[in-house]
Amino acid sequence: MAETREQRREEIDAILDRKPGTRETRDEADRYTVVGAASRATFGNWLTPIEEHFVCHRNPIPTGDVDSWSITLADGEREIDLQLADIIDDRPTVAVAHTMECAGNGRGQHDPETGSVQWGCEAVGTAFWTGTPVQSVLRAAGVDTTDQWLTAIGADSTDAETFARSIPLSKAREDCILAYGMNGQPLPDEHGHPVRLVVPGWYGVNSVKWLSELRVMDGMVREGTLDRPGTHARWQQEDYRIHAADEEPVQNATVETTGTWAQLESGETAPYTFDETVMSIIGQPTGEDTPTQGTIEIRGVAWAGDERAERVEVSTDDGTSWHDAELFGPDYAGAWRLFRYDWDADPGEHTLLSRASDERGHTQPERIGTPEEGFDALENDRYPWNEGGYAANAYRPNGLTVEITD
CATH class of the missing domain: 3.90.420.10 (Oxidoreductase, molybdopterin-binding domain)
Structure with a gap:
């Protein structure tokens, strides 16, 4: 086992060298390391460079x-x-x-x-x-x-x-x-x-x-x-x-x-993770910089597995109000869409959120539920907590805070 872990460490270091746009994430219990996108900027573009694409294997x-x-x-x-x-x-x-x-x-x-x-x-x-x-x-x-x-x-x-x-x-x-x-x-x-x-x-x-x-x-x-x-x-x-x-x-x-969301809604015992659930991420601004007041383009990506991402809404005030974003760019089945929204930003701290809906009317839930709620969480705008942590698509955990200067 020690030799396997040493080999794994060397392998991950080599991957990180080849992929400067990623960073590692650890499972400390199993000594299991993977790499994912290092910056939200990855999600402001349609094509993911190999250097920024996540890697996962055991x-x-x-x-x-x-x-x-x-x-x-x-x-x-x-x-x-x-x-x-x-x-x-x-x-x-x-x-x-x-x-x-x-x-x-x-x-x-x-x-x-x-x-x-x-x-x-x-x-x-x-x-x-x-x-x-x-x-x-x-x-x-x-x-x-x-x-x-x-x-x-x-x-x-x-x-x-x-x-x-x-x-x-x-x-x-x-x-x-x-x-x-x-x-x-x-x-x-x-x-x-x-x-x-x-x-x-x-x-x-x-x-x-x-x-x-x-x-x-x-x-x-x-x-x-x-x-x-x-x-x-x-x-x-x-x-x-x-x-x-x-x-x-x-x-x-x-x-x-094989619809993951359909299995969840039907109450099927222990659904399988086949097609991806509807999801969105804001890639610009990244939260790593301090934009100045004025018109700021909020840009990101949205996807929905076998379905199509049909609508994306953006909030610039922590969910108090929502605005429809524009879907644009390449449009391929099985691939995400770019979205954008022009925001007239005032100085101060702002929490940005995005939520996507697919063509069947499924919308990202706000939060992840509790173990006690089980699949009933879907009725309360929550994604079901599950032991493996699979297929989560709540929008609030992926929000970001930006500081706008004058």
């Missing part, structure tokens, strides 16, 4: 290159070894805009505190991911089903534990890609080099890095459904599910809906 980064890497595709009757180099040469290449957000983004805003990395709002970024559509690979391999599940397995798996995530085949065929490029550059090591799955609009845990296997299955991965050593259902059936403290989620083969 095991050491696997090594490999495009020429030697292969992906095993299994459908229950056969296994095919697909060479990554052949996929790149023979199958079409596309670019997909995707806002990738860690499902634990906002975990540090829970009170009482939950376990693991205490993210604020820094674990999110939008990039152009270049790769091959999963649909093209499946079709070429003769996989024609749409009502099953696709389980992705990462090469960072160990003999003790497999990192596996399952998504519906319908989603995989719709817009997912096997990505080997990011923002016009080869995929960086920490982002999954040489290939990762990218699932647009869904939480980052679904976009399995260092992809080594794809398995077509009748349901989601559960203990006993993979012929592999150790455990292999933790990351699907235990972690990354929204539930009360000390609750042990039941392992399900399927769900009625």
